[in-house]
Amino acid sequence: MEVMMKSKKLLWTIAVTAIVLFTVLHVFRKGEAETPPSPVHRVSLIDSTKCIAPAAFMRANHMQVLYEWRNSSVRTGNRVYIASNGSKFEKSLNTCLGCHSNNKLFCFNCHNYANVKPKCWNCHLSPMETP
Amino acid sequence: MSSVSDGNTMMNEQRREFIKKTALGVLVGLGAASGLVPAFSLEKTILPVWDEKPVPGKIRWGMLIDTRKCKDGCRQCVAACHHAHNVPDFKNKKDEVKWIWKSSYQNVFPTASQQFVSPEIQDRSYLALCNHCADSPCTKACPTEATFKRWDGIVSMDYHRCIGCRFCMAACPYGSRSFNWQDPRTAIHDPVTTYPTREQGVVEKCNFCSDRLVKGLQPACTEACPEHALTFGDLNDSRSDIRRLLETNETMQRKPELGTKPSVFYII
Numbered sequence: 001m002e003v004m005m006k007s008k009k010l011l012w013t014i015a016v017t018a019i020v021l022f023t024v025l026h027v028f029r030k031g032e033a034e035t036p037p038s039p040v041h042r043v044s045l046i047d048s049t050k051c052i053a054p055a056a057f058m059r060a061n062h063m064q065v066l067y068e069w070r071n072s073s074v075r076t077g078n079r080v081y082i083a084s085n086g087s088k089f090e091k092s093l094n095t096c097l098g099c100h101s102n103n104k105l106f107c108f109n110c111h112n113y114a115n116v117k118p119k120c121w122n123c124h125l126s127p128m129e130t131p
Numbered sequence: 132m133s134s135v136s137d138g139n140t141m142m143n144e145q146r147r148e149f150i151k152k153t154a155l156g157v158l159v160g161l162g163a164a165s166g167l168v169p170a171f172s173l174e175k176t177i178l179p180v181w182d183e184k185p186v187p188g189k190i191r192w193g194m195l196i197d198t199r200k201c202k203d204g205c206r207q208c209v210a211a212c213h214h215a216h217n218v219p220d221f222k223n224k225k226d227e228v229k230w231i232w233k234s235s236y237q238n239v240f241p242t243a244s245q246q247f248v249s250p251e252i253q254d255r256s257y258l259a260l261c262n263h264c265a266d267s268p269c270t271k272a273c274p275t276e277a278t279f280k281r282w283d284g285i286v287s288m289d290y291h292r293c294i295g296c297r298f299c300m301a302a303c304p305y306g307s308r309s310f311n312w313q314d315p316r317t318a319i320h321d322p323v324t325t326y327p328t329r330e331q332g333v334v335e336k337c338n339f340c341s342d343r344l345v346k347g348l349q350p351a352c353t354e355a356c357p358e359h360a361l362t363f364g365d366l367n368d369s370r371s372d373i374r375r376l377l378e379t380n381e382t383m384q385r386k387p388e389l390g391t392k393p394s395v396f397y398i399i
Binding site: 124 | 324
C-alpha cells in the first residue's frame, strides 16, 4: 500500500513537472509562432526514421533517385515522394541526410572505394561538414 | 504467505522500473519537441506547403516596394537575404555577387519618363532585385534551361545545369545576375546550414525565397524590413494585399518599355 502511494506520488510529480516544463519552454521559445504569412497552408513534420526504399535498391540506384527528385521537385514543384509502402517524404537531400549523416563517412567510404567523385558537396553541405 | 509477498515486491519492482523508464522517455520527448535536444543539425525536412504538383500559372508571386518608407543607410533586407542564402562577399566590385542591393535613382530607373523630379526623389537610394519578369529574357537566352520560368512566376535557377556561359547575364536588362568568378565558399563569412552554397563558374540570382515559400514563410527581405516597406503576395489573387496596394497607389516598374512585365513594383 505504501509503495503504491509512493509511486502515485512519483507519477503526479512527473506529470506536473512535465506540464510545467512544456509550458515554460513553449512560452519562452521566440519567433516561431509570430507573423502568419499569407502563402501559408499547412506544414507537417515528416517521419525520417524509415528508409525510402530497400538498401540494396538504394545502393544501386541512389543517383537515379536523386536525379529524379531534383528534376521533379525543382522544375515541376512536385516535392513529395510517396514510397511503395505509402509513407511520404520530402524530395530533398536533407531527407536522406536526416538519418545518414549520423555516419560521417556514409557517402565517402563507398565513393572512395569505387573512385567516383560526385560534385554534390561543392554546394551542398556534406555529412562530413555537418556540425 | 511469504511467496505471495515475494511476488508482490517483484511486481512492485517491475512497476517502479516501468514508471521510471516512462518518465525518462516523456522528459526526453518533451526536450526534443521543445528544441532542447537537437534532432538534426541540418534543415528540418518537412512536407512542403504544396502537397501535389502545382498548377502552372495559377500563382504569380510579386513584390511591391514602398520606397517612401525605405530608409537611407538601412541595409537590413540585403543583410538578411545574403545571410540566409550564403551569398559570398568578395569586398570588390569585380567579383561582386548580389541578390538584392541598393542603388541610385538614375541606375534603378534610367528610362523613367518623368522630367524634373524633385531632388529628394533623385537623392534617395532604391532597392533592386530580380524582377521575376512574366516575359523573362534571361530564360530565353539560357542554352541549357538551367534558368527557367517556374509554375508560380518565379524565374528560378537550377545550378546543377548551369554551364557558366553568362548568356543570361547579357540578356537581363536589370543586372540582376552575378557570376561566381571564384569559389564562393572562401568568401562566405557567416555560413548557414539551411541553404546550399554555389560553386565557381555558375551564375546566381535572387530566387524570390522559393526555399522559404515552400515552408510557408515570407521572403527574408520582406520579413527583415523594419519599416514594412516590402509587400509580397500573389499578383493573380485579386484579394491579396499586394493587389489592393497596386490598385490604390501609383506604382512603376523598372524599364517597363522593354515589355518584360516585371513582377516587382515600386511606389515612388
